[in-house]
Amino acid sequence: MNAIIALSLFGISNLFLGFLNNRKILLPATLVFILIALGLNFADWNHEYYWFNNMLKTNNLSVNFVTIILLSTFLVVAISRSFGDDDEHSHPAEYYAILLFSAVGAIMMVTFENLIMLFVGLEILSVSMYVLTGSDKRSLRSNEAALKYFLMGSFATGILLFGVALVYGATSSFDIHGIAQGVAKAKEQMGGAYGPLLYSGVILIMVGLLFKISAAPFHFWTPDVYDGAPSIFTAFMSTVVKTAGVAATYRILSISFPSVYGLWGNPLVYIVCATLIIGNITAVYQQSFKRMLAYSSISHAGYLLITVLAKRPETNSSLLFYSLAYAIATITAFAVLMVVSEAQAKNGKADESFEALNGLANNNPLLAFSLTISMLSLAGIPLTAGFFGKFFVFSDAFSNPSSLFKWILVIAILMSTVGIYYYFKPIIAAYMKKGEVAKIELSPLYKFILILTTTLTILLGLAPDLVKNIF
Amino acid sequence: MIPFVFIAFIVLTVISACVVLWSNNVLYAAFSLLLTFFGIAALYVLVGADFIAITQLLVYVGGILVLLLFGVMLTNQNGNKENGKNDIIGTNTNRLIGFAVAFGLFALLFFTFAKANFVNIQSNLFESIETFSTTQNIGVLLMTDFVLPFEVSGVLLMATLIGAAYLSSKTKV
Numbered sequence: 001m002n003a004i005i006a007l008s009l010f011g012i013s014n015l016f017l018g019f020l021n022n023r024k025i026l027l028p029a030t031l032v033f034i035l036i037a038l039g040l041n042f043a044d045w046n047h048e049y050y051w052f053n054n055m056l057k058t059n060n061l062s063v064n065f066v067t068i069i070l071l072s073t074f075l076v077v078a079i080s081r082s083f084g085d086d087d088e089h090s091h092p093a094e095y096y097a098i099l100l101f102s103a104v105g106a107i108m109m110v111t112f113e114n115l116i117m118l119f120v121g122l123e124i125l126s127v128s129m130y131v132l133t134g135s136d137k138r139s140l141r142s143n144e145a146a147l148k149y150f151l152m153g154s155f156a157t158g159i160l161l162f163g164v165a166l167v168y169g170a171t172s173s174f175d176i177h178g179i180a181q182g183v184a185k186a187k188e189q190m191g192g193a194y195g196p197l198l199y200s201g202v203i204l205i206m207v208g209l210l211f212k213i214s215a216a217p218f219h220f221w222t223p224d225v226y227d228g229a230p231s232i233f234t235a236f237m238s239t240v241v242k243t244a245g246v247a248a249t250y251r252i253l254s255i256s257f258p259s260v261y262g263l264w265g266n267p268l269v270y271i272v273c274a275t276l277i278i279g280n281i282t283a284v285y286q287q288s289f290k291r292m293l294a295y296s297s298i299s300h301a302g303y304l305l306i307t308v309l310a311k312r313p314e315t316n317s318s319l320l321f322y323s324l325a326y327a328i329a330t331i332t333a334f335a336v337l338m339v340v341s342e343a344q345a346k347n348g349k350a351d352e353s354f355e356a357l358n359g360l361a362n363n364n365p366l367l368a369f370s371l372t373i374s375m376l377s378l379a380g381i382p383l384t385a386g387f388f389g390k391f392f393v394f395s396d397a398f399s400n401p402s403s404l405f406k407w408i409l410v411i412a413i414l415m416s417t418v419g420i421y422y423y424f425k426p427i428i429a430a431y432m433k434k435g436e437v438a439k440i441e442l443s444p445l446y447k448f449i450l451i452l453t454t455t456l457t458i459l460l461g462l463a464p465d466l467v468k469n470i471f
Numbered sequence: 472m473i474p475f476v477f478i479a480f481i482v483l484t485v486i487s488a489c490v491v492l493w494s495n496n497v498l499y500a501a502f503s504l505l506l507t508f509f510g511i512a513a514l515y516v517l518v519g520a521d522f523i524a525i526t527q528l529l530v531y532v533g534g535i536l537v538l539l540l541f542g543v544m545l546t547n548q549n550g551n552k553e554n555g556k557n558d559i560i561g562t563n564t565n566r567l568i569g570f571a572v573a574f575g576l577f578a579l580l581f582f583t584f585a586k587a588n589f590v591n592i593q594s595n596l597f598e599s600i601e602t603f604s605t606t607q608n609i610g611v612l613l614m615t616d617f618v619l620p621f622e623v624s625g626v627l628l629m630a631t632l633i634g635a636a637y638l639s640s641k642t643k644v
Binding site (some may be wrong): 004008011012015051052053055056091094097098101102104105108114116117120121123124127128130131134135137159162166169195196197199200203204 | 576579580582583586587615616617618619620623624626627629630631633634637638
């Protein structure tokens with residue numbers, strides 16, 4: 001909670017720092033701001049607090065989610081390289097301020113206790129992302145992506161709001177625990193059935209939230225938006241927004257609607273299967289590394305939803321571990337993609353295809369190694385964090401007594417093998433294909449982040465208990 | 472009398488909304504939208520939601536619609552010089568998908584409300600608007616129970632403001 005107040009203030013102070021002529025101060029200042037917010041966040045550890053008349057609730061689960069969100073934000077800001085501080089077109093102060101504000105929205109989405117807070121948090125996050133998607137004003141693709149994202153996102157928010165209103169009509173509460181009581185009461189009155197208001201409300205809330213985490217069939221905007229947005233903001237979108245969205249979905253489904261599992265569980269089965277199949281199969285056909293990562297983020301939404309669907313006591317920690325492993329690996333991949341695509345730029349346009357990676361290992365061993373580890377982690381190869389992420393998720397599904405989960409597991413495992421195929425494409429390009437990438441000079445911070453994320457990925461793959469015990 | 476007025480405003484709202492849908496002229500559609508917003512505000516008044524009715528008038532009719540008209544007027548000064556057409560006349564594409572999505576949503580909401588059982592809502596909750604106003608309650612609640620959403624809306628507005636200022640600022644291309 002204190003992190004929300006701190007980050008809002010820091011966002012504004014960032015704008016004031018933008019008045020200074022020295023742009024170099026912005027990056028370290030923002031990093032320090034995020035670290036302070038991270039420290040304040042730990043003040044809520046081991047306590048269950050309700051804030052402001054049950055608007056927010058913090059407990060260990062939410063502290064862990066906030067930690068992952070702030071860690072991802074920290075890593076994304078650290079690899080932003082001051083947004084090209086020599087470029088007169090860039091406005092780093094605004095970018096950093098909006099990033100901090102969107103972190104506020106994301107934190108509200110994982111700590112909300114009242115649906116109003118979910119809505120406001122989601123809006124803060126979405127509006128920030130609409131702006132950041134279109135921040136490259138000279139690029140037609142960036143503009144197109146921003147407009148698409150804005151129109152689609154507004155519709156999704158509207159649908160979510162419809163759902164909230166209908167659920168309020170059915171349960172006369174906005175409070176997520178109050179909704180659970182209302183649902184139980186309504187169920188009792190109607191003899192185990194549920195009314196149409198509740199039914200439509202839950203479905204519409206789910207559609208609104210699943211849109212934000214780009215689960216199929218609400219994923220159609222993802223490839224274009226992720227592809228068109230500047231890479232740094234795509235990295236932010238595919239980690240922070242996804243983590244917050246999945247956490248919010250899990251929070252509302254597991255707290256408010258556990259007693260009507262059939263109502264949201266049955267559609268979610270189809271959604272999970274469709275997400276896994278569409279995300280993975282389409283990713284195989286991509287020629288662009290960035291677009292492949294967009295489809296990969298769709299497929300990872302599918303894996304995350306499996307454990308939400310399994311509804312086990314271990315779901316909390318599996319979700320956290322998977323989100324952490326996925327976020328670290330994705331940020332590493334985007335960090336490599338950003339520097340390589342800029343170094344390989346043709347006619348002033350960054351080259352984001354797989355060919356740009358050809359022969360990367362010859363002159364840039366660190367970049368190639370980080371890329372390899374991150375791809376292995378995303379594919380779920382043992383000895384990386386991604387393997388244990390998938391392992392925990394699959395074991396949740398396996399321990400659910402319903403036989404349906406055996407079929408979901410079959411699809412999920414088949415699709416992870418498909419994933420291995422496309423995640424190895426960049427590795428093969430970097431090590432085996434003939435090509436020339438000039439030696440890329442990296443700043444010490446950039447090197448440090450690459451080494452840090454790579455080490456973390458390997459460390460969590462060797463000893464998952466390090467964080468699994470905390471989660 | 473009241474049912475008659477109620478139905479009259481519903482008819483006004485629906486007809487003007489249909490004009491928005493079927494008119495190819497953006498300006499006519501915008502003016503027709505004015506009537507739609509106005510009709511909805513009147514419906515709010517009739518169901519006793521006076522505060523929302525005023526907000527609807529202030530925000531939608533006063534703010535958004537004026538913005539919309541400004542947008543139409545500023546972007547279509549002399550029509551398109553290249554092909555001699557007036558850009559104010561829009562065209563509809565992808566009608567089928569739009570119709571399908573809209574019809575799906577309509578069907579969902581229609582069946583929801585048609586089948587819904589509104590017994591839980593106590594009728595004595597609603598007093599006559601002549602004696603009871605929601606404005607005071609909303610004001611008190613916004614500053615007590617719901618003060619956090621009220622305050623963090625400021626963050627939302629701030630982010631929007633920065634974004635709007637940044638996106639509309641001039642850059643050399």
